[in-house]
Amino acid sequence: MTALHSQESLNAYYTENLLAWYRRGNRSLPWRMNRDPYRIWISEIMLQQTRVETVIPYFNRFMDKFPTVEALANAPEEEVLKAWEGLGYYSRARNLQAAARELVQDYDGVMPNDPEAVRGLKGIGPYTAGAILSIAYERPEPAVDGNVMRVLSRFFLLEDDIAKPSARVKIEKLARSLIPEGGAGDFNQGLMELGATVCTPKSPHCLTCPVMERCGARLEGRVDELPVKSKAKPPRPEARVAALAFDDAGRVLIRRRPESGLLAGLWELPHALLPAGSKEGAPTASLPVPAGAPGYPAADAAALAAELAAADGLRLVPEAWLTDAEHTFSHLRWDMRVFRSRLAPGAGAALPPGYAWMAAGEEALYPFPNLFVKLLQAFGPSAFVR
Known part of the structure; x- marks a missing residue:
């Protein structure tokens, strides 16, 4: 043949x-x-x-x-x-x-x-x-x-x-x-x-x-060898800090991402990128950790407040280290540290452009990336009665 x-x-x-x-x-x-x-x-x-x-x-x-x-x-x-x-x-x-x-x-x-x-x-x-x-x-x-x-x-x-x-x-x-x-x-x-x-x-x-x-x-006994596939680069880690900020009515502060780029146009919790290698270590106490308590990552909290003020003009006061979370994209991984926060005294009622207050029951109005869906389900306005 x-x-x-x-x-x-x-x-x-x-x-x-x-x-x-x-x-x-x-x-x-x-x-x-x-x-x-x-x-x-x-x-x-x-x-x-x-x-x-x-x-x-x-x-x-x-x-x-x-x-x-x-x-x-x-x-x-x-x-x-x-x-x-x-x-x-x-x-x-x-x-x-x-x-x-x-x-x-x-x-x-x-x-x-x-x-x-x-x-x-x-x-x-x-x-x-x-x-x-x-x-x-x-x-x-x-x-x-x-x-x-x-x-x-x-x-x-x-x-x-x-x-x-x-x-x-x-x-x-x-x-x-x-x-x-x-x-x-x-x-x-x-x-x-x-x-x-x-x-x-x-x-x-x-x-x-x-x-x-x-x-x-x-x-030929090669099932485990095939197919041949070269390994992709691992996702690049990024350390980030986020604010879960509430007002007196129990609404949570959210912002919309730009119309182009990663997660374009979706809503999210306000967050900022930390410089490489600057994120503080793992918790030494059970979460949440109030500001000033042993193990509270004060440098991360300060970086969050400073970055949001510089980028958006938003004046926030972190009150407690709430949780850590992560989300992996195809090319990068967000390691997110979340702080329960509030607006600084005298910050004024007007929010920066792109920001909004979201009340309990309004989640259906705003599309969020999966990381923030999980955070809001666990800690957002509909997760508890304030």
Whole structure:
């Protein structure tokens, strides 16, 4: 048998067995109830870097609130961000709405059945375009993400570093060659399903794999070695100090982030970056620690007050070290020290631009990053009766 025929045989084996396995039974997921491209698109954007179990309730609420492209396009941005609150990577939500407006303006609210047009929409890359086009329209487009690269690297014994763009191009070409005529959607979903439930990153369930008999990595005992992936740089740590400040009515002080950059336009507790290496150590007493008590990080509290005064003209008095928290982004990690605070005497009633008082029950009006959602749930105006 020639090498060409051997490769064709291997490809046919893979496609036939994967497709039959997927069609025998797969997970019941809300975005699989039909082939509506809008539902597929929303689910694929939500699933980026987010677990299926986390996405399901968000997807259902999002579809209830924005059931059509037009509803999403016409909604106030803050409503969209609030519906996304807790999922992270908020640029995804903004891009969704921007693309929805493009669809309404240029395509009468209908996702086009054209690869170039779909890839031209805001926030839609090759993977998402492939998923939409194959599942909704049976277009033979590959949908290659990290799961698919792992699955194909193992079966076909590929040693390319999947962190490099050249490896993605190679695997996309391979995936395209495997797509069966008339079965693009089920095949791509089968690849996704296999990576999510069987060919997992650690401890894969090889004995239940529909293509295990000819899997190169299993036959050579290299399942744990593949795929090859160079390590990304660890997130850069940033020490920050934040104020949980209340007024006499029990409202908490919040501010809005700038319209561009990290977490653009979301609301947050006022906070400031500490110089590298200046953050004081771990608590020597149980929290909260009142100002002046042993273990109180007075230098951090002073830095918080000074930085907010210099940056925003906000005059605050930290009263107690309340808690420490952290949040990791893809490229950096915030190590946040939180102080219960109040406005300084004589600070005046007018707040700096971008600031607001939020009362108990008003949390639904303001979209927050997940770190501040957790802090407000634990210590905000609705967490206790003052």
